Amino acid sequence: RWTRPWTLISWAFLTVGITLGSWWAYYELGWGGWWFWDPVENAAFVPWLISVAMFHSLIATERRGLYRNWSLLLSILAFSSSILGTFLVRSGILTSVHSFALDPERGIFILLIFSYFILGSLIIYALRNNKFPGKSTYSMVSREFGFLLNNILLVVLAISIMFGTLFPLIYEAIYEGKQISVGAPYYEILILPFAVGLSLLQGVALYLGWNTTKDFSFLNRLLIESVSLFLVINLFIFFFFGRFSWGSLLTVALFCWVVAGNLIETIYRSAGLKEFMEVISKRIGLIVAHLGTAFLILGIGIVSTFSIEREVVLSEGEEYQLGDTIFHFKNITQLEGPNYFSKVASINVKKRNSTFEINAEKRNYLTSNQIMTEAGIKPGFFEDHYITLGDQLKNKTWSFKLQVKPFVRWIWFGAILIALGTFLSTFRNMKRSYE
Numbered sequence: 001r002w003t004r005p006w007t008l009i010s011w012a013f014l015t016v017g018i019t020l021g022s023w024w025a026y027y028e029l030g031w032g033g034w035w036f037w038d039p040v041e042n043a044a045f046v047p048w049l050i051s052v053a054m055f056h057s058l059i060a061t062e063r064r065g066l067y068r069n070w071s072l073l074l075s076i077l078a079f080s081s082s083i084l085g086t087f088l089v090r091s092g093i094l095t096s097v098h099s100f101a102l103d104p105e106r107g108i109f110i111l112l113i114f115s116y117f118i119l120g121s122l123i124i125y126a127l128r129n130n131k132f133p134g135k136s137t138y139s140m141v142s143r144e145f146g147f148l149l150n151n152i153l154l155v156v157l158a159i160s161i162m163f164g165t166l167f168p169l170i171y172e173a174i175y176e177g178k179q180i181s182v183g184a185p186y187y188e189i190l191i192l193p194f195a196v197g198l199s200l201l202q203g204v205a206l207y208l209g210w211n212t213t214k215d216f217s218f219l220n221r222l223l224i225e226s227v228s229l230f231l232v233i234n235l236f237i238f239f240f241f242g243r244f245s246w247g248s249l250l251t252v253a254l255f256c257w258v259v260a261g262n263l264i265e266t267i268y269r270s271a272g273l274k275e276f277m278e279v280i281s282k283r284i285g286l287i288v289a290h291l292g293t294a295f296l297i298l299g300i301g302i303v304s305t306f307s308i309e310r311e312v313v314l315s316e317g318e319e320y321q322l323g324d325t326i327f328h329f330k331n332i333t334q335l336e337g338p339n340y341f342s343k344v345a346s347i348n349v350k351k352r353n354s355t356f357e358i359n360a361e362k363r364n365y366l367t368s369n370q371i372m373t374e375a376g377i378k379p380g381f382f383e384d385h386y387i388t389l390g391d392q393l394k395n396k397t398w399s400f401k402l403q404v405k406p407f408v409r410w411i412w413f414g415a416i417l418i419a420l421g422t423f424l425s426t427f428r429n430m431k432r433s434y435e
Contacts, residue, residue, distance in 0.1 A: 001062050001429070003058055003071075003075075004055055004058050004059075004062065004429050005426050005429040005430045007051060007054055007055045007058060007075075008055055008422050008423075008425050008426040008429060009422075009423070009426040010051070011048065011051040011052070011055065011422060012419050012422035012423050012426060014044065014047065014048050014051065015048065015415060015418055015419040015422065016419050017044065018041075018044050018045065018048060018415070019412055019415040019416065019419065021041065021044070022034045022035055022411070022412065022415070023412060026408070027375065027377065030373035030374070030375045030388045031388070031401075032309065032375070032386045032388070032401070032403045032405060034303075034408060034411055034412075036184065037183070037184045037186075037187040037188075039088060039094045039165045040085075040088060040089050040094065042161050042162070042164070042165040042187075043081075043084065043085030043088045043089060043165065044085055045161060046081045046084075046085070046158045046161055046162050046165075047078050047079075047081040047082040047085060049154050049155075049157055049158040049161070050074060050077050050078040050081055050154065050155065050158050051074075051078045052154055053074055053150065053151040053154040053155050053158075054071060054074035054075055054078055056147050056150050056151065057070055057071045057074055057147060057151055058071050059147065060143075060144055060147045060148075063210065064138075064144060064210060066138075066144055067147070067148075067151075069129045070151070072125060072129070073125060073129075074151075074155075076118065076121045076122060076125060077155075079117070079118075079121075080114065080117070080118040080121075081158070081162070083110070083113060083114045083117065083118070084114060084162075086110055087107060087110045087111055087114060088165075090106055090107065090110055091104065091106060091107025091108075091110060091111075092104065092107060093107060093169065094169075137211075138210075138211050138212065139211070139212040139213075141208065141212060141213045141216075142208060142209060142210060142211055142212050142213060143205070143208040143209060143210050143213075144210065144211070146201055146204070146205055146208050149197075149201060150198065150201055153194050153197050153198055153201075154194075154198070156194075157190070157191065157194045160190050161187065161190070164182040164186050164187060164190070165182070167180070167182055168180050168181055168182060195254070195297065196250075196254065199254040199257060199258055199293070199294075199297060200254075200257065202257075202258045202261065202262070202290050202293060202294075203222060203226075203257040203258050203260065203261030203262070204218075204219070204222070204261055205261070205290075206261065206262065206265070206266070206283070206286075207261070207265070218265060218269075221265060221268060222257070222260050222261055222265060225256075225260035225264045225265065225268075226253070226256040226257045226260040227256075229256040229259065229260060229264070230252055230253055230256045233252050233255070233256065234248075234249070234252055237252065237302075240382070240406075241306050241406070245305045245306075247301055247304060247305040248301055248302060248305045248306070250301070251297060251298055251300070251301025251302065251305070252298065252301070254294075254297050254301075255294045255295075255297055255298040255301075258290060258291070258293060258294035258297070259291065259294050261290075262286075262287050262290040262291055262294075263287060263291060266279055266280070266283070266287065284421075284424050284428075285421045285422065285423075285424035285425030285426075285428060286421065286425060287421070288417055288420055288421030288424060289417065289418050289420075289421025289422055289425070290421070291417055291421075292413075292414045292415065292416070292417025292418035292419075292420070292421055293414065293418060294414070295410050295411075295413055295414030295417060296410075296411055296414030296415055296418065297414070298407065298410055298414070299407045299408065299409070299410030299411035299412075299413070299414055300411055302406055302407035302410070303405055303406060303407050303408045303411065306406050306407075307403065307404065307405045307406065307408075308322060308323050308403070308404050309322075309401065309402065309403040309404075310322055310401070310402050311390075311399065311400070311401050311402075312399070312400050312401075312402060313393060313397060313398070313399050313400075314327075314329040314397070314398060314400055315329070315396050315397045316329060316330065316331050316332070316396045316397075317329065317330075320402065322402050322404060323404060324351065324352065325349060325350070325351045325385065325404055326349070326350040326351075327347050327348075327349055327387070327400075327402050328347065328348040328349075328350070329345065329346075329347055329398070329400070330346040330347065330348060330357075331345075331346055332344065332345055332346075332396070332398065333346065335361070337363070339365060339366055339367060340363045340364055340365045340366060341363070341364050341366070342361045342362065342363045342364070342374075343361065343362050343389070344359050344360070344361050345359065345360045345361070345376075345387075345389045345398060345400070346358075346359055347359075347360065347376065347387055347400075349378065349385055351385070356378055358376035358377070358378050358385060358387050359376050360373075360374065360375060360376035360387045360388060360389040360400070361373070361374035361376070361389060362374070362389050373388055373389065375387065375388050376388075376389075379409065380409075381409070382406060382407065383404055383405060383406040383407065383408075384403075384404070384405045384406075384408050384409065385403070385404055385405075386402075386403040386404075386405055387400060387401070387402055387403070388400065388401040388403075
């Protein structure tokens with residue numbers, strides 16, 4: 001009970017940090033992505049995953065006295081992976097737009113900190129872990145087993161991501177300078193089955209009983225609610241995009257399952273508004289965080305499936321049609337900033353019955369003579385229009401990268417809900433700890 005609030009609040013701040021990093025990458029790097037499976041991004045994601053496993057394990061530890069040794073080991077792993085991430089970011093051992101230093105001496109110092117705390121913790125854990133017995137019996141259709149399965153999926157996923165992150169370094173050390181890279185396809189194939197498994201668990205988690213589950217009538221209602229919502233959302237997607245895809249169908253199915261299991265089923269099981277409000281007040285943090293996961297999954301699936309982009313060459317006055325969007329390149333103007341000179345491309349965008357203008361820039365900073373790209377972004381609730389100005393090929397002719405990114409903001413909305421739900425759970429747990 002005393003440990004959970006600290007676990008939750010640290011994880012909530014890590015969630016906020018990762019979300020801000022994703023937002024920064026989208027706005028500042030100019031390639032239009034929100035996640036690149038960069039080694040430094042992975043260094044933050046691994047402790048995030050282990051911490052999720054830890055505070056779910058702590059629920060079983062608090063309520064049933066189970067997994068005490070496992071919860072303690074997860075806390076050591078979460079802390080060690082965060083220090084390892086600091087080493088990767090600050091030592092210069094990895095090349096990344098997110099790394100902050102190229103200082104081997106600093107890296108050695110961080111490695112010594114890592115060795116002292118982690119080896120010390122693991123030695124004490126190995127000597128004393130038999131002091132916390134936690135024996136109990138439970139069935140495979142119980143909440144305890146659900147937490148165990150959740151932990152296994154999260155920890156295996158975290159280890160697999162860390163392996164992909166460190167493997168190029170190990171390979172280069174073994175084969176003396178030969179380099180290999182582990183790219184996004186490895187992680188995308190890896191994460192899919194884990195995302196499906198974790199989403200299925202989230203949908204039923206609230207309705208599994210401790211020790212065993214005797215009533216499974218909720219499954220029939222969950223299926224009906226999920227299928228009904230699935231049909232409605234897919235009709236909207238077909239109206240919006242004019243087509244389906246296997247990726248979007250799977251994404252919408254997972255979204256509907258989590259929403260039905262956390263919100264719709266909660267409404268159904270409540271006898272009235274008063275009882276519903278009582279349930280919500282008890283589970284508000286959990287429900288908000290799980291709904292955030294659903295919106296995050298939906299945003300990722302839709303933007304990955306229906307996002308379109310082209311690299312084009314346009315002269316002033318020319319236009320290019322991308323899907324049902326027409327981009328008209330008006331002109332290039334010069335702009336002087338406080339410490340830079342900028343070339344600004346003005347593009348008129350026509351989308352159905354609306355017209356708007358987007359400005360994309362290339363800035364030359366005077367002090368460093370460094371050229372930076374400032375993407376032109378027109379944000380929207382359902383889609384973003386994203387333009388990056390490339391190089392000048394000849395007089396009044398420039399290269400551009402044009403992108404239409406549907407539902408991309410739902411990713412950050414989901415992440416904010418996850419963090420908000422976690423903060424709410426933190427305050428509730430703190431209140432219980434002091435009562």
